[in-house]
Amino acid sequence: MAESEIDRKLAGRWNKTGFVGWRDVCRATDARTVITTMVPASQGYGHKWMLALPSTGDRLLQAYWSSFALDYVARQKLGGTSMSFGTISQQPIPAPSDVMGEQVPLDRPLASWIDLRVDRLNGWIADPDERARVRAELDALMFHIYGLGRNDVSYVLDTFPIVKRKDEAAFGSYRTKELILAAYDALAEAEASGTPYCAPWNQEVHP
Template identity: 45%
Template sequence: MFEAKMLHHYDHRFSTYEDATEKQLAVGTLPRLTVDQHQDASAMPLPGYWVPEQDVPTGEVDKNGQPIMESGVRSRLAAKGWDRQWVFGWRDICRASDERTMIAAAAPAHGFGHKFLLALSSQAALMGAAWSSFGMDYATRQSVGGTSMSYFIVRQLPMPSPEQLTPHSGMVLPRLLQLTYPTHDMRPFALDLGDSGAPFRWDPDRRAVIRAELDALFFHLYGITRDDTAYILDTFNVTRDNDTKAHGEYRTKRLILAEYDRMAAADLTLETPLTEDESGTYRSTLTPPPGQGSRHSA
């Protein structure tokens, strides 16, 4: 069973119960998977709890003598009309003082604790990219008054409509695919996006650029000016401090603003999507481009 603290943006292997100390468990934190562990496409976090995937008998029978079953994960999702082998959701617990407020992620369709809420939507993939952006995160911080981001708050957040996002899917989906598909257990997600290849290798530097491209894209789609984009990024103090400690600079801000400028030069707006073909208006600085990165063996 996944607990909310085990997931983060584009990462369903954020933390694990493996080697957790009593001190960590006492304060509700878990060890994070290392870069080496993330580079193993078969590595998975160790859960603290297990729930049945299939229905299990309760030991009781109904009036007709038939066994009464307790619904497993598959039956519960099917009852909601969800037949995919992956899900998308977000952390309920949030604080404006944390590194990020809206922490959303896609993950295999296993069990989830009640503090990770699910969005069972046909637009879940595109929603994942929007909800993981700094633009959405900043708007979320203005909407959350406590430490819980329940359904009624999320329903009021500024989310572009499917009709508005679909023209930009050519930019979003290859990047979303590479970020979300570093493991074999996310193959169903990749297949739903039309990709049948092996999982992508976990490359932290490449992932940072891809995420910056998506963040810059959504700042444009939300109609946020460059000056306001720079201001918004400066309000994420924990992100800035972590970057400075790891890289000696606020790398996230630098990467996003560089891509923001390149997209502005290509005249990106909500109504005018970017194109990345040979005659396109925008091309990633990454070689190979997002969605065509190095993969694990089949």
């Protein structure tokens, strides 16, 4: 599709370089249900790759859709193999104005903290270990935003058997869960003490 045609369609509607999109097809054999990423706005997309054009908070939306917390809820609402517009619109996504009221102490405003990490992931982090840690921090924050306690977080993560099985094959343990719980604990400690969150990666990570 000619880029000029895309520009014509988007004129007055969208002036950013990318779209937040998600895959329509979701199967029981997939590790995750909501499969989402940022894609270039200079290309055309078919009906099996859905697009969102939020007026604000596109990175925050991507953080929500990529989280285990939302993925768990999405599976409860799914009746087939299509993550349609209707299904995605039913997901519990707080408004950006509500999220900005969160009181987790961070080294920068919450929106900037999220945007920085989402931008790093969209820009592709070459080191897979660093990428896993950044994703874990975002997941841990989303669990805090959704108000899940530590035991609930542990339970939700245990309902992703394919992620667990792949981790155990590659690392000998459920590393994704370990990283998220470590970041979750560090965020909880920051909130309780009122001191800025400090990443726990220099500590030993336990299951």
